[in-house]
Amino acid sequence: MKNKEIYLDNSATTSVDPAVFKKMQPYFYQEYGNPSSVHKLGEKARQAMEKAREQVASFLNCFPEEIYFTAGATESNNWLIYGLINKITEESSFKPHIIISAFEHKSVIEPAKYLEKNNLAELTLLPVSKDGLVELDILKKAIKKNTRLISIMYANNEVGTVQPIKEIGKLIKEINQSRKQKIVFHTDAVQAINYLDCNVNSLGIDALSLSGHKIYGPKGIGILYLRKEIPIISLIRGGGQERNMRSGTENLAGIVGLGEAMKKVKSLGSIYNQNIKKLRNKLITGILKDISNSQINGSMENRLPNNAHISFRGAEGESIVMALSQKNIFVSTASACASHSLEPSYVLISIGLSPEQAHGSVRFSLGRWTTNQDIEYVLKILPDIIKRLRKISGR
């Protein structure tokens, strides 16, 4: 037990599923063709790529030609935001309005802020509730005549709260009925794919980003789903791959891996969700029972089944992470001390945590291979670590 690694940082990244890896392998050295090549090897590569596209499309319930392979969700988010706004502004002097939630991932916030700073768009950062949820009436009030893009993440990457995507989709659809210039509804679904319904049609989603490495696929591959009738300009220009929308020789092995990873997620179904939720609840209950002055952050009801986000008074997040790491337990923190800045996490501040609570917080994200023994071991180790750090802090 002592030497076993207990990985509870699956929201940061996941290990590639062995079955997925096996499917990828030939595309590094046997089927290494360039999908753009005319010869047989190229043809095989192209077929593998299109099969993966169909796997993704089947997962999202969209057309394969609505799927664009990218280097990951950061690119997809950047592309959608720049691509849509640039398309609008290059055709007229119209200044579009963007709405995003205050706790979006940085890869949504930063491009949106860049456009605002350069006077290319208006931006509203939507406040979220203490439970970590976007509220429909607040969103409704924020919509203006010139609103052209609403981007709300499906599930938050830190606190794991699940946003009312279906309701938002419905609201935007209703508003769009009386509009000539439609509002595009984008969602960053990176954290959602493993656990939540991602049927873009029933959810009313126009654009969606995801990454392979969060769903037991490889790093460096992701997609942008974009509904057919929505025009955006390309971000990466060159040889005209991906129907002239995203240039660059395709990451074939990555694409094959992403397709297989999504197929695997689909096959796991709701029993998997229930099992991981049971383990997660055991972890939360155990921590709150055994460690005084600890609290769970974000809604318990609308929450990813694998996420436990907990603040400990008198102990600092990075110290907790490093102390657990010494015991081969891997978790994460958004404490300023573990980041590139000295500021507390904007996500945690946005849901009303004090800087102390934000600094003293840890995210446990369970995964496909988390066992009951893993959780029991963490529950055995953690109380002493917190006790020790509180002794050092005198708090």
Next chain:
Amino acid sequence: MYSKKVIDHFQNPKNMGKMKNPDVMAEVGNPQCGDIMKFYLKIKDNVIKDISFETMGCVAAISTSSMITEMAKGKTLDQAMKISYNDIAKELGNLPPVKIHCANLAVEVLQKAINDYRGK
């Protein structure tokens, strides 16, 4: 990210805990940045006879608190005032750039304690 020595001091900090009847106590830091350091000193004939700390903060903050108290113990006040980040880094190994702030905090709290003592 951290050297073995930093981790050692983090896992087994020296001079840790509240002191009874210190000659001086000083605190620096703020909850905004996450680090709060409190140092307790016993001083006799201008020499630091005993020193201890309570630090709420990251690995670097705890580790540098432990290290600087080790370095300061037995030194005269003048000598202790001169301990700098570079001296700590020499002992602990370099810290990641974003963490230099923590080491400087430890320098600051020690100097504040000495200045407060002298001002009494």
